[in-house]
Each structure stands twice: as C-alpha cells, then as structure tokens.
Amino acid sequence: METTTSTPAENPAAETVIELEKQYLIQNYARYPVVLHRGKGCVLYDTNGKKYLDLVSGLGVNALGHAHPRILKVLKQQAGLLIHCSNLYYHEYQGPLAKRLAEITGLERTFFCNSGTEAIEAGLKMIRAYGRSRRAEKHEIVSLEGSFHGRTLGSVSVTGQTKYRERFEPLLAGVKFVPRNDIGALEAAVNDNTAGIILEIIQGEGGVYLTDEAFVRRARELANRHDALLLFDEIQCGVGRTGKFCSYQLLDPIVLPDIVALAKPLACGLPLGAVVANGKAAAMLGKSMHGSTFGGGALACRVALEFLDILEELLPRIYQLSGYFKVELQELARHYLFIKEVRCYGLMIAVEMEIPAAMLVAEALENGLLINAVQEKTIRLLPPYVMTDQEVDRAIRLLEKVFRKGREYFVESGLADRLLQEKGGPA
Numbered sequence: 001m002e003t004t005t006s007t008p009a010e011n012p013a014a015e016t017v018i019e020l021e022k023q024y025l026i027q028n029y030a031r032y033p034v035v036l037h038r039g040k041g042c043v044l045y046d047t048n049g050k051k052y053l054d055l056v057s058g059l060g061v062n063a064l065g066h067a068h069p070r071i072l073k074v075l076k077q078q079a080g081l082l083i084h085c086s087n088l089y090y091h092e093y094q095g096p097l098a099k100r101l102a103e104i105t106g107l108e109r110t111f112f113c114n115s116g117t118e119a120i121e122a123g124l125k126m127i128r129a130y131g132r133s134r135r136a137e138k139h140e141i142v143s144l145e146g147s148f149h150g151r152t153l154g155s156v157s158v159t160g161q162t163k164y165r166e167r168f169e170p171l172l173a174g175v176k177f178v179p180r181n182d183i184g185a186l187e188a189a190v191n192d193n194t195a196g197i198i199l200e201i202i203q204g205e206g207g208v209y210l211t212d213e214a215f216v217r218r219a220r221e222l223a224n225r226h227d228a229l230l231l232f233d234e235i236q237c238g239v240g241r242t243g244k245f246c247s248y249q250l251l252d253p254i255v256l257p258d259i260v261a262l263a264k265p266l267a268c269g270l271p272l273g274a275v276v277a278n279g280k281a282a283a284m285l286g287k288s289m290h291g292s293t294f295g296g297g298a299l300a301c302r303v304a305l306e307f308l309d310i311l312e313e314l315l316p317r318i319y320q321l322s323g324y325f326k327v328e329l330q331e332l333a334r335h336y337l338f339i340k341e342v343r344c345y346g347l348m349i350a351v352e353m354e355i356p357a358a359m360l361v362a363e364a365l366e367n368g369l370l371i372n373a374v375q376e377k378t379i380r381l382l383p384p385y386v387m388t389d390q391e392v393d394r395a396i397r398l399l400e401k402v403f404r405k406g407r408e409y410f411v412e413s414g415l416a417d418r419l420l421q422e423k424g425g426p427a
Helices: 012-024 069-079 094-105 116-134 153-157 162-168 183-189 213-225 298-333 357-366 389-412 415-423
Strands: 036-040 043-046 051-054 109-113 140-144 175-178 194-199 229-233 259-262 273-277 339-345 348-353 372-374 378-381
Touching (some): 069 298, 094 109, 094 273, 094 298, 109 116, 116 140, 116 153, 116 259, 116 273, 153 162, 175 183, 183 213, 194 213, 213 229, 298 348, 298 389, 357 372, 357 378, 357 389, 389 415
Parallel strands (some): 140 175, 140 194, 194 229, 229 259
Antiparallel strands (some): 043 051, 109 273, 259 273, 348 378, 372 378
C-alpha cells in the first residue's frame, strides 16, 4: 500500500510537539496535524512512519527533494570548515556565487540576505533611493493586484491583496495597484513621480497566473520613459521553476529588469535570498545603507553553488516533466466538471475549481499527498525538480482519489446541479 492511516495522537511524541506549539508559539500558522520527521527524494515521513508524496516542496524551497546526496556531501564538508562569519570579512563563496548569478541573470551585482521578503525589502530600498536621488517627489511604486511579495511592512505594502494589508495599515505611502495585464491602467499609473514598478511574471500565491508578455514589455518601456526601476519578483517563479533560471528568460527577446529578487530553492533549505541588480540600481545601496548579519553565510553560499551546478543539469528535464504532468492533469480534469482550469508553467501548477480547495488539501493529506491551497478554490502544486515519471503517475492516482471526494461534495452541495444548468454534462 502507498500509505498507512495514522494520527498524531497515535504517537505521544507527535502529540506533545503539537501541544507545545499550541501553548508556546504565536498562533500565526494554520498547521495541518502532522509532524514530519525525515525525507528522501520526493517523499516525506511523519513521526508515525506514514509516507507522503511531496508536491509542496517546502513552498518551492526543496526543489531537489530531500536529502539530495550532492547537497548532503557539501553540507558535511563545509559545516566542518566554516558555517558563518561576519560580513565584516570575506569568505570564499560569496564572490563566486555573485559572479554566477550575474552571468545567469544578465545583471551585475548581488546583495545576499536570508529570504525572499528580505530580497524585496532591499529592492524597495533601491527603488526609493533611486527616486530620491532624482527628486523628493519621485517615490511612487506601481504593483499589481493579486500580487504577493512578502509579509514585512515594506513587502506587504506592495502586495496587491487586501487580506494581507488591511490589518497593518497605514503602510508605505505612494503605492499604486493596477490589474494584471491591463496595459491602459499601467500607463495611467506610471508617471514622472514613479520610482519603480514591481511585478511577478507568474503570480504564485495569487493563483499561478501569467503576466502577458505585452504587459511586461510595456512596463519596461514605461520604466525607461519615466526614469524608474523595474523589479521582477522571481522568488517563486524563478530559480529554475519554469525550466529557465528566471521566468523573464522565457520571453523572446528577453525583457531585462533593473532588479531581480531571488530566494526559495537557492540554498536547498538553508536561508538564502538574493537581490541582483544592474549598475544604477546597485549603486543605491552604498556603504552602511543596507546589511544583513546572516545573509550570504559561507555554508549557504557553498550549497547554492552546488545547487546551481545541479540545476544546470536539470533544466531540460523540467520541461519534459512539466509537459507530462500537464497532459496527465488535463486528462484527469476531463472527468470532473468542478475543475475549471489547469494552469501549468514549468513545475508551477494550479488546478482551479468550483469547490473549496482547503477541503481537498486535507483529503490529500489523509491519502499521503502534500498539496496546498492558494486563494479559496485553487490547488497549487510545486513539485520537486527531481520527480520521476513514475512519481508523477503516483501523484495522479492520489489526486484522482482526492477529486472523487471532491465530486461527492460537488454533488451533495447542489453546486453540480447549478453548474449543469449552465454547461450540461456529467458531474
């Protein structure tokens, strides 16, 4: 059997972990009742020994799955040499990693931090400083509705979803939001007081939606015309997720940003983010204008260099795996009327439905499959880049079990009858 049924209560240690967190942690996470213990490849095991196929991959962090042998080897070697030193001094790996990122992205200079949110914060400071260097009134930032850029005050200020913003208002002043792919709205929002434009080529948390090439190109043209900086948030849709290192490299010809924010799988689970910028943007962070105690540590940077070597070998495989996954999901979707759309950009996948996604996430967990919900009715899949065709087949079998449960709800809730009146066909 692929899974066994268990609950944390069957394992006193797991129950204790959950109770301790409920008592002592700030309750800002809606965790599922499972305590994970170890992983290997695309599989995780909880403290009861139950097996899970991981299609969340640490929200895109574990792109090489778990316990990748080459990453383990580098971790062991470097941990015995140097884990951390202050950024007051040099170590052997920041320079080589920054050089690799410059070559890959087409930009020039890198600042290392600990997360995607921190990378966005550094980018926002570049944008604000650039505008200020022109004149005091030039401080506005244009972002997209439905976007997600992080949870700090700065990054949430440019996140285009009210549910993340309203509790913490007033936020950063001068931020405008325009609908994704509405070129007219973009043109109306950008002016000579605009310091920067920020966008995701593919909105991840927003539901895995593609930003049109024409919109991206117009953003670049408007940034040039009004002397503003263009920042691409590649935290989720970059670092190999689409089959290119950055999603903007899918465009032909490439639209090059002034700043790109990277993180997620860059150090395979160790905290590491990076903001890579061209010369005029990078010049905005002079000495003492920004910094990080832990950013760009020796261990994280050495692991990232190994990851980039592995990723170079994997990129062609991502296209093949994505195509296979998409075909199988679309075939599965044909049998379930409640599935509205399958969106697949490399290994960044969404299944949009007519029913609540959270219910199916819980059902998947019971069946030994890790998926997650974004927005109310969309399942997001972020498979590891190392998945095999056989593991895709297993994922499809497990998803079929989950969707059968979804169909029961779809029928019993009356949603099927209402939709059949509009479309016709079997539920």
